[in-house]
Amino acid sequence: MSTMIALSALTPDYVETTKPGSILSSIDVDSVTEAELKENGFRSTRRTKLVCTIGPATCGFEQLEGLAVGGMNVARINMCHGTREWHKGVIDKVRRLNEEKGYAVAIMMDTEGSEIHMGDLGGASSAKAEDGEVWTFSVRAYDDTLRPERCITVNYDGFAEDVKVGDELLVDGGMVRFEVIEKIGPDVKCLCTDPGLLLPRANLTFWRDGSLVRERNAMLPTISSKDWLDIDFGIAEGVDFIAVSFVKSAEVINHLKSYIKARSRDGDIAVISKIESIDSLKNLEEIILASDGAMVARGDLGAQIPLEQVPLAQQKIVEVCRQLNKPVIVASQLLESMIEYPTPTRAEVADVSEAVRQQADALMLSGESAMGQFPDKALTVLRSVSLRIEKWWREEKRHEVIDLPDIASSFSDSISEEICNSAAKMANNLEVDALFVYTKNGHMASLLSRGRPDCPIFAFTTDTLVRRRLNLQWGLIPFRLDFSDDMETNLNKTFSLLKARGMIKSGDLVIAVSDMLQSIQVMNVP
Template sequence: MASSQVLNFSPNPTFLNFSKPSLSSKFGFVLKPWRYPSPLILKCCSPLSRTVNEQLLQETIKGNAGDTSSIEVDSVTEAELKENGFRSTRRTKLVCTIGPATCGLEELEALAVGGMNVGRINMCHGTREWHKRVIERVRKLNEEKGFAVAIMMDTEGSEIHMGDLGGTSSAKAEDGEVWTFSVRAFDSSWPERTISVNYEGFAEDVKVGDELLVDGGMVRFEVIETIGPDVKCICTDPGLLLPRANLTFWRDGKLVRERSAMLPTISSKDWLDIDFGIAEGVDFIAVSFVKSTEVINHLKSYIKARAHNGDIAIIAKIESIESLKNLEEIILASDGIMVARGDLGAQIPLEQVPSAQQKIVQLCRQLNSPVIIASQLLESMIEYPTPTRAEVADVSEAVRQQSDALMLSGESAMGQYPEKALTVLRSVSLRMERWWREQKFHEGLDLPNIASSFADCISEEICTSAVKMANNLEVDAIFVYTKTGHMASLLSRCRPDCPIFAFTGTTSVRRCLNLQWGLIPFQLSFSDDMESNLNKTFSLLKARGMIKSGDLVVAVSDMLQSVQVMTVP
């Protein structure tokens, strides 16, 4: 391969200053400024370099004529890039809960075409055989249609919740009606207005006068009598009762959580579900009602010992007072966070939920952890084809906070308009992201240093500098070549104006990157030679019409400590 002429510059100290006293003291040694020739190089391609690359590009295209199969990207993203260009790509990722309304092959394909990045299966509902069929269909679509939809499995958790409603999909509780909550096991003869509860000590723990909240307060009851294993309650706030809904009870204005605190985070059923998820090769496992880091660390060890590649990411669901108290430690221990606002809103005052959400999102971004906003984003679209204006404002606020992902729950699982709900999330996300870029809010953002080693510190500085350069030069895209995904996540953390093309050789890493803001994951085999990688990438992407001559690209890699600015030949 012909060599290209490259101009080498030492790092601009405003971008790459490794003589900071804070870094010296942090790592226990003195850091001196880099001198020529620097191992940390900023490369700018000269006109001669571009000529040579054009030659190499034509040779590569000729040698690979008709063969673009060595690079894989989501077919929906590819179509968007071809039609509308770099700036049209959506940065916020979308998660859809799969249920009876969307479990068929055609329905799943419609969601994938509509922008679903991650499909969520909720182990609170359905059988393992049913979920297995859903996973198989998603994998089939990925293979045959060119999608890259990842799979997230959500555990049920061991908190108190309702059971099935005698085989019915839902029931309406009216104001003043008396309902019975019971721990008894019923056969086919299910008593009218009776709800089963999964916690055997339920009748002993509640007292007359306690307030019982269903699904975070969507329906409210007051306890009027306890008879053996049965608790009779009168409905004070009517609403729709759904199977497996969470139950909390309040006494004298305070949440009664002593029993919940004693229950294990991962139940015996959850462990069986986790084994199922490992066997099926899911990409994420979302753990319900995480209270501390111990369960996360134990689960990671459990998965590492049993999973084929050990690459299943752990998402901790923040939905309790205990999880808020231990928030930073939980974020650091897990691979991502889900803000489960429904259950969280049942444990803290409603007016505190928005500030809690913002705090969680900001802390996740500072600590470089992807965060999902979940629960009731477009709740009205379960029954109606258009959302309320308040719901659109809620979605816009989550996007404005620059959350990594938004999640549909009942809207896509059992709603009448799942595709329309997904379309609303997508369109609102695109509009708010465009507004954010126009306002240039990134200019005043200062992220703390989170590196735990000198090598990580270098990676962090490279990514920060690359994003500053990309924004200042108004480049079309950032290319990152990463084996583990870490360098790509650091770039995502900086929230650049342009999209990030993340190239990795591993399927599991590619799918996990599906959850992170602004990343477009590609699967590509690459070497340690950056020039070779770039020429190969340019040829493949140009052949597929995803980039064109004249596009400006910033390229970084976790194999070579460099930042390169290149024009596509």
């Protein structure tokens, strides 16, 4: 097999491949991307992808459309909250949005995991714990009307046995803190030492002598019985990603992927590992290698390691994911203050900026978009900060190339990897306007994304599912397009369609690669 590099300052023969009346229906691209390209040009398109958690504040069709217009690439549903029927309603609305408006918003389902967490607070949206108050944490199953005052149910039957008097109990990673003062059967009496707001189903951890008590997790499976039912639901609904909470080893991921393959019609739901525990960090590389992507779940991670170590852990996870060519999402408390306020703190903006500078594939809103008062404004902040920092990065670090390790497992994959690495470097050196990649399974598009070139990457695929999955990866603008194995025909058709929509113009410099033909082609748009 030979690898060909075809360089041409001239253009191939220009062939009109579609009738005028069929141009608009021959290629699928969302209206926001189209408008950005027309108004701002190639260099100003956003590279960092945005994930929004959908909740009561954003579950209507109009609200979802507003998020899509604002730049949402992936809609996340969190199985910790709501019923499966409610989540199905959200999925149906996102699908309708994609079908009617041409978007490629992917759907990510997040499992609850076997973490220890609080109950639903008797239907209340929140409860305030004040300094010096005594609260009871119990494994009893209370009827909401009979629940004692200041009593919180816990989902873990062994909670009262595992905890000891003097332990420190952290709610939601330390947002509220208690000291265990007494144990009475299944009830644990706790004194509030750091007041704060208690939210339904908040995560619980406890510390003893300054160290996290980890034994409580030893008997808890990564995927609970409820999670398996939720996973069956996700498979039946055809979600694009399943994010698994509290992953401890690659074995769990491999088992889940086999389970999905045996039950899914397409067998192609991507599995995202949430890195949020000490065990996850210990087995980081093997977990990411087995997964289709990772999420830096900083909230729960910060409850298991010292807070000052979280930024270093984030950077490490992002680096490993890029080396292994796996998309990575930075999540948790990016714009936490915007749950209540219309503007972020300066520290939050700096936090978002750092994640963009690290070139994470995606940033995620949690409570900000699920239950916050200003979900659209929070998304606007993520988008505007991403655009500004990306622009600065291109100006300051222009043509910077990071040597990445070889990850290919076969000779054919090695060729694809070398072609994509070379294409990304050439794109920077020649200052091309865009990279075109024709891909049936998305692999070569992801390899180009891994190189983080200065220009945007137009990823053309025949598969709608692949198009949605590519919408999570840095720098990719996914299109659905029917194409053949003949590159010249594909390029002529693409130029015709995109020029008709005003997305490219004559004279633009383009590099094209394909997973059907091992070559790099450089040309000007006719």
